[in-house]
Amino acid sequence: MHFAVPDGAEVPRPGDVVxxxxxxxxxxxxxxxxxxxxxxxxxxRTRAGDAWAARQAAPAAPAGVGLGIPRVGAPAPVAAPACR
Structure with missing residues (x-):
C-alpha cells in the first residue's frame, strides 16, 4: 500500500495502522x-509502533560481537560440593 500523508496530519510509525x-x-x-x-x-497507534519508538529513543548498543574467547592457562579449580 502506497499512501500520502496529508499536510499537518499525524505521520505513522512502523507498526502503526493507517x-x-x-x-x-x-x-x-x-x-x-x-x-x-x-x-x-x-x-x-499500536504496541508495535510504541516498541519501535522506544527502540529508536534508546541509546545504541555497543557494536561488536562477544566471542567468548577463553583465557590462557589452566582453568580455575572448582570446589566440589560436600557429601552429607
Whole structure:
C-alpha cells in the first residue's frame, strides 16, 4: 500500500495502522491518495509502533560481537560440593 500523508496530519510509525481510502489498484500494489483531497486518513497507534519508538529513543548498543574467547592457562579449580 502506497499512501500520502496529508499536510499537518499525524505521520505513522512502523507498526502503526493507517485507515485510508484506496484511489488506484495496480496488479502488485495499491495507491491511497484520498487523504490529500479530504478523504479518509486516520492513524491508529499500536504496541508495535510504541516498541519501535522506544527502540529508536534508546541509546545504541555497543557494536561488536562477544566471542567468548577463553583465557590462557589452566582453568580455575572448582570446589566440589560436600557429601552429607
Amino acid at each position: 485507515h485510508v481510502g484506496v484511489t488506484y489498484g495496480a496488479p502488485h500494489h495499491l495507491v491511497a491518495d484520498s487523504g490529500l483531497a479530504g478523504g479518509t486518513y486516520a492513524v491508529r
